[in-house]
Amino acid sequence: MKEDLVSAALAEPGMLAQCSLERWDRLIRQGRAARLLGRLAVLLEQAQLLASVPEAPRRHLVAMRLLADQQRIAARREVLLIREAIGRTGVPVILLKGAAYTMAELPVAEGRAFGDIDILVPRVALADVESALMLAGWASIHRDPYDQRYYRQWMHEIPPMQHLRRGTVIDVHHALVPPTARIAADSDAMRSACIPLEGLPGLFVLAPADMVLHSATHLFMEGEFDAGLRDLADLDGLLRHFGRDPAFWTRLGRRAREVGLLRPLFYALRYARESLHTPIPAALMREAEAGAPSAALRPLMDFCFRRALRPKHHTCANAWTSAARWLLYVRGHWLRMPLHLLAVHLARKAFKREESTSSAPEAALRR
Amino acid sequence: MAADRYRLVDPDRWVLSPQWTDESLAYDRASADTHVLSPIARDIIEALRSAERASSAQELVQALAANVEDHDPVALHAAVEAMLLEFVRLGLAERTNP
Amino acid sequence: MKLSDLSESSLRDRLAGEGLTLRIAPVAARIRSEVPAVAEGLRLHYADYELLDGEAFCDFHIRISPPANLRRWFRRQVRFLHDGISPFEPMPWEHAFPVFEWGLNWCMANHFHQYLMIHAAVIERADGRAAILAAPPGSGKSTLCAGLVARGWRLLSDELALIDPRALTLTPIPRPISLKNESIEVIRRFAPAAVLGSVSHDTHKGAVAHIKPPRESVRRAAEKARAAWIVFPRYQAGAPAEPKPFLKARTVLRLAENAFNYAAFGETGFRALVGLADACGCYEFSYGDLGEAVRVFDALPAGER
Numbered sequence: 067m068k069e070d071l072v073s074a075a076l077a078e079p080g081m082l083a084q085c086s087l088e089r090w091d092r093l094i095r096q097g098r099a100a101r102l103l104g105r106l107a108v109l110l111e112q113a114q115l116l117a118s119v120p121e122a123p124r125r126h127l128v129a130m131r132l133l134a135d136q137q138r139i140a141a142r143r144e145v146l147l148i149r150e151a152i153g154r155t156g157v158p159v160i161l162l163k164g165a166a167y168t169m170a171e172l173p174v175a176e177g178r179a180f181g182d183i184d185i186l187v188p189r190v191a192l193a194d195v196e197s198a199l200m201l202a203g204w205a206s207i208h209r210d211p212y213d214q215r216y217y218r219q220w221m222h223e224i225p226p227m228q229h230l231r232r233g234t235v236i237d238v239h240h241a242l243v244p245p246t247a248r249i250a251a252d253s254d255a256m257r258s259a260c261i262p263l264e265g266l267p268g269l270f271v272l273a274p275a276d277m278v279l280h281s282a283t284h285l286f287m288e289g290e291f292d293a294g295l296r297d298l299a300d301l302d303g304l305l306r307h308f309g310r311d312p313a314f315w316t317r318l319g320r321r322a323r324e325v326g327l328l329r330p331l332f333y334a335l336r337y338a339r340e341s342l343h344t345p346i347p348a349a350l351m352r353e354a355e356a357g358a359p360s361a362a363l364r365p366l367m368d369f370c371f372r373r374a375l376r377p378k379h380h381t382c383a384n385a386w387t388s389a390a391r392w393l394l395y396v397r398g399h400w401l402r403m404p405l406h407l408l409a410v411h412l413a414r415k416a417f418k419r420e421e422s423t424s425s426a427p428e429a430a431l432r433r
Numbered sequence: 434m435a436a437d438r439y440r441l442v443d444p445d446r447w448v449l450s451p452q453w454t455d456e457s458l459a460y461d462r463a464s465a466d467t468h469v470l471s472p473i474a475r476d477i478i479e480a481l482r483s484a485e486r487a488s489s490a491q492e493l494v495q496a497l498a499a500n501v502e503d504h505d506p507v508a509l510h511a512a513v514e515a516m517l518l519e520f521v522r523l524g525l526a527e528r529t530n531p
Numbered sequence: 532m533k534l535s536d537l538s539e540s541s542l543r544d545r546l547a548g549e550g551l552t553l554r555i556a557p558v559a560a561r562i563r564s565e566v567p568a569v570a571e572g573l574r575l576h577y578a579d580y581e582l583l584d585g586e587a588f589c590d591f592h593i594r595i596s597p598p599a600n601l602r603r604w605f606r607r608q609v610r611f612l613h614d615g616i617s618p619f620e621p622m623p624w625e626h627a628f629p630v631f632e633w634g635l636n637w638c639m640a641n642h643f644h645q646y647l648m649i650h651a652a653v654i655e656r657a658d659g660r661a662a663i664l665a666a667p668p669g670s671g672k673s674t675l676c677a678g679l680v681a682r683g684w685r686l687l688s689d690e691l692a693l694i695d696p697r698a699l700t701l702t703p704i705p706r707p708i709s710l711k712n713e714s715i716e717v718i719r720r721f722a723p724a725a726v727l728g729s730v731s732h733d734t735h736k737g738a739v740a741h742i743k744p745p746r747e748s749v750r751r752a753a754e755k756a757r758a759a760w761i762v763f764p765r766y767q768a769g770a771p772a773e774p775k776p777f778l779k780a781r782t783v784l785r786l787a788e789n790a791f792n793y794a795a796f797g798e799t800g801f802r803a804l805v806g807l808a809d810a811c812g813c814y815e816f817s818y819g820d821l822g823e824a825v826r827v828f829d830a831l832p833a834g835e836r
Contacts, residue, residue, distance in 0.1 A: 087588040095592065095614050098642075122559070122588040129644040136795050143465060232465075380615060448798055450805040456780035460801040465794070467787065467801060469780050 070341075070382040072096045073375075075106055076299055077343040079113045090123040092381050100295045100377035101179040103127055104134030108177030130179070137180035141168050144183055144234050149268050151202035152187075155194045159269055160186040160260050162239065162280065166271040167300070169263055174303030179296065182226060182235040186257070189240040196224060196238065203230050242280050243287065251283065252325040274308040275321040282334035283327055289398020291374035291391055295341075298375050301334050302342040309345070319353040328357025333367075337375055370394050438487035438529050439517050441478070447525075449478070476500055477516055487529040490514050535578035543570050550592075552583040556752035557693070557702055558643075559583055560635065564595040564627070566609055568729075572628030575728050576707040576741055579749045591638045595631055597624070613638050626731045629739050632709060636690055639704070640791040646693040646702065647803050648791040652676035653687035653701050653756070660759035660833060661701055663692050663811075665789045668736065671766025671818070674714040677742055678821045679828055681722030686748040687756060696796060696803040699810070700755040705748040707741035715740045721821050760831060761786065761811045764818065772823040774814040774831065782813040 071093040075082055085093065097103040107127035110116040119127065145165055152159055160166075162184040167175035187195045204227040208214055214225055222241035228234070242253040256279070260270040272280055281304060285297040308314045322331040332354040338344040339351070359367055373390035376382045441447075443463075449470075450458040457475050459468045470478070480496040481488060488496075493513050498504060520526035534542070534553065545551045546569065550561040555577070562573070594612040598621045607624035610617050611634035618637050622630050640648055651665035652672050666672040673689055680686045687703035694701060707728070710718055715738065718725055726743035761782055762774070777785075783804045787793045793800045812832070818824035 088586050091588045094588075098614070120588070122590070125645060126590070126642065129642065133644045133795055136797050136799075139797055140465065140794075143463060146463070448801060450780065450783070451809055453779045453809075455778050458780045458783055458801075458805065460798060462798060465797060467784065469784070 068382050068384070070096065070376045072100050072102055072106070072295060072377050072382075073341040076102070076109065076302065077341065079106075079109050079115055082110065083115060083118065087120060087122070090120065094123050094126050096377035096379045096382055098126070098130075099379040101293055102296055102299060102377075103130035104177035104179055105296075105299060106177070107131035131177050134177045134179055138168050138175060138178075140234075141165060141180050141183060144232075144236075145169055145269070147202070148183065148185065148199075148236060149266070151204075152195055152198050153268055155191065155198050157187050157191040157195055158260075160257065161263075161269060161271050162186055163284070163300075166277065167304075169266065169269060170271045172304070173307050174300055178300070182237050184223075184237045184239060186239045186242065188257075192224065192238070192240050196227075199227055199236065199238070203232075204228065204236060205230055207235070243283055251327050255325050256280065274304075274314060275318045276325075278304050278308065278318060278334070279322055279325065279327045279331060282330040286330045286333040286371075287398070287401055289395040291394055292378055294375045295377055298334075298338055298341060302338045302344045305338060305344050305346065315347050315350045319350050322354070322357065328354060329359070330357075332357035333371065337371055340372075341375060370397075436489040436491060438489050439481065439493075439520070439526050440484075440487040440529055441481045442525060442527050444482050447478070449475075452479075473497070473512055474516055474520075477513065477520070481526065490517060493517075532582045533578065534573065534580050534582055537582070539570075539574065542574055543567075546570050546573075549585055552585060552587050552589060553577060554581040554583055555635070555704070555706065556749075557704060558590040558639070559587055560591045560593055560638075561585075561589040562593045562595075562631070564631075566595055566597075566624070566627040568625065568627040569595050569631055572631065572728060572741070575726070576743045578743070579746045590642070591635070593631070593634060593638070595627055595634070611637075622734070626734050626739075628728065628741070629709070629731050629734055632707065632741065635706070639691055639693075643693070644792055644795060645695075647696045647793065647796055647800055649692040649694065649786055650690065650789045650791065651692040651786075652689045652708075653692045653703070653758075654679050655685040655687060655756045656829070656831075657683060659756070661687065661756040662760040662762055662828070662831075663701070663758050663786075663807075664762050664764050665692070665786055666764055667789070669711075670764060671714070672764050673708055673710055674717055674766065674821060675764050675818070675824055675828075677708045677710060677714075677718050677725065678721055678825050680708065680742075680745060680748070681718070681725050682825050682829070684828075685751060685756075686744050694803060694807070695755075696799050699757070699803060699806050701758055702755055703748070703752045705744045705752050707744055710740050710742065712737045717821060718742065758807055758811050759833060761808060761813045762816050763814070764816045764824075766819070767817045768819050770817045770819040772816070772818040772820065772827045774816045774827060777813045777815045779808040779813055782808040782811075 071089060075093060094103065097106055103126055107116060107130065110119065110127065116124065116127065141164065145161065149159060161169055164175065164178060164180050165183045165185065167178065206225045207228050208225040222243055223237050223239040226235050226237050242256055243251045256272060256276040259273045259276060261273055263269045263271060271277065278301065281297065281301050285294065322328045335346050335351060335354050339346050358364065370390040370393050373387045374394050446462050448460040448462065452475060455472065457470045459470055461468065476497050477493055480493050490510060490513050494506065494510050497509065497513065501509065517526060521528065542551065546563060547565045550563040552559060552561045592614045595609050596612065598608055598610045608621040609624055609627045609630055610621040611619065611630050613634065649665055651663050653661055653663055654676055655661040664672045664676060676689050686705045687701060688705065689708040691704055692701060693704060715730060719727065728741045730738050730740040732738050763777065763785060786804050
């Protein structure tokens with residue numbers, strides 16, 4: 067299989083000092099596909115290597131870094147507006163993923179490409195939150211009744227809502243994992259251990275160990291790996307940051323067992339260490355082994371994840387890559403739905419993929 | 434009865450363009466919206482910004498009168514009051530308890 | 532080595548093979564295509580551009596090729612791919628060269644966020660003062676741009692103003708000027724010496740033809756410029772060519788409307804546009820006769836504060 071330069075660079079930024087322009091060309095393309103150029107720029111800057119990158123590739127790193135910085139400012143602003151909108155209901159809001167990393171000012175947020183804002187609210191408050199958001203200008207994106215039903219029945223979130231004027235998207239979750247999932251995780255325990263954000267009443271983030279476990283669950287128990295390496299880089303960043311406190315590692319293993327998320331933790335540690343050289347204590351690696359899949363299944367999971375956790379780019383793919391991604395996609399749904407419904411849903415998805423949406427060059431240009 | 438006094442909610446929230454001859458602009462850091470300011474709106478913002486404490490409409494009229502030639506004091510007072518109400522509605526200014 | 536140094540057959544071979552690598556300042560692009568119209572368009576319009584070797588770093592990897600589906604059997608089409616991603620729907624085979632141009636614009640607008648990018652033409656007068664012509668399509672911006680370039684103004688761009696958000700300088704990206712419908716005939720009459728490519732009929736914009744950028748503009752592509760005027764042009768049959776001063780606050784809002792990534796810049800973008808409007812003469816400009824319009828531009832007073 068051809069070289070995954072992005073993982074190599076994230077693991078060891080120093081390797082870029084000797085990089086030929088021809089490799090830089092591949093690295094920028096892979097990094098763009100993986101949405102990791104901004105992050106890479108930050109790591110290079112921290113290693114004081116950015117200035118020595120040849121100008122042509124450096125421009126792309128800097129451009130995406132600038133974009134990520136602005137996205138972070140915009141995300142902050144958006145979170146405050148969301149708090150204002152939901153604040154009237156008195157419902158506590160737990161921020162997840164990128165929004166949490168940004169508002170908690172974790173180093174992993176720096177240079178990170180941003181998408182939607184993810185929040186978690188109690189299931190009983192869902193209707194209040196949804197109407198408070200609608201009142202403040204958000205509306206559901208999915209008008210298709212099938213999509214609406216699918217989300218509401220099988221997902222741990224309601225269909226994404228988009229702000230009518232700003233165009234920003236919010237994903238409102240009511241559980242940390244899908245309610246029907248074949249993994250039984252104790253969402254309530256994680257939820258009740260959440261930590262208030264200083265100076266931002268009404269906003270919370272998950273506790274460090276839970277933040278890692280949620281990130282791992284999100285990555286390894288769902289079926290979309292388009293940004294798989296980006297999410298693995300998040301895990302790497304979180305582990306490196308929280309891991310400076312030695313007590314964190316002990317807590318992490320214990321917590322995974324408590325809340326029933328040893329399986330995703332096993333995967334997270336295994337592949338973060340393998341691809342990104344995340345420093346993980348040997349004791350925790352051994353502890354997480356208890357969450358490993360059976361010996362019979364392990365080679366297949368390795369086969370799939372090692373391919374899906376690369377940048378989605380032809381310069382680091384081979385004939386098996388798309389098969390691996392497809393298997394994980396089906397697995398993601400299998401983990402969520404009863405089998406007979408799964409077949410219907412996947413058939414429908416396959417059909418919908420064929421219908422392409424038409425757009426003129428200007429429309430694409432203005433996006 | 435003491436007159437209402439006003440102040441800007443968060444003076445650092447706004448980035449102002451230069452004071453061009455007619456309209457000028459204010460960028461709202463909190464919402465990323467850009468607003469067009471009429472000359473009187475601009476003058477009121479500047480006056481509220483530079484005032485050491487919350488200002489009454491009457492004080493603002495006095496501050497502004499210097500910039501407006503040939504003004505009708507009653508009309509100016511009405512315009513300032515209307516603008517302050519608009520600022521409060523937009524969340525830009527707030528009333529303080531006298 | 533310039534593209535014009537390649538024979539027609541080796542140009543085709545490169546395009547169909549490992550790719551043709553061109554410096555289209557400020558970027559480098561590798562282009563692959565087996566479509567003859569792409570080779571013809573590049574050969575005509577990009578003759579003066581520098582060829583780079585296959586090892587060079589490329590900002591964009593472009594491919595123009597027929598889509599892999601059944602449709603090709605009854606209606607030939609081409610699609611634009613940037614590094615494997617197809618941002619818009621396939622278009623008729625005959626429009627392959629305009630598709631390349633639109634696609635390259637898309638590449639810039641979606642990746643070059645170190646610049647604040649505005650949908651505008653940028654040209655520079657002999658005295659070193661540049662004008663930004665910002666307007667939505669169909670307003671006569673490109674016609675005016677082509678007219679001024681034919682009378683000696685330097686072409687920085689017909690489509691994209693690349694603004695350094697802090698220094699407020701304009702980075703050139705001289706490329707063919709795209710003319711639509713009646714403008715093609717207007718320019719043929721106004722500037723018989725201008726090199727016009729073949730006309731693509733019935734595109735989603737109507738008939739489209741490109742003008743080759745002047746060699747001198749391509750040669751000076753690395754020289755940045757400073758804006759002295761921001762003009763919102765509008766062609767209007769029979770209207771006298773008249774620059775009307777336009778409020779600076781409104782100028783900022785109009786530029787923001789025509790920008791590709793204003794929102795992504797936040798406060799920095801606001802400050803940049805305010806800075807530009809503050810330093811430039813700002814005008815609305817309607818014109819009915821191109822010759823008269825060019826004379827007015829030649830006489831525009833230096834930007835005032």
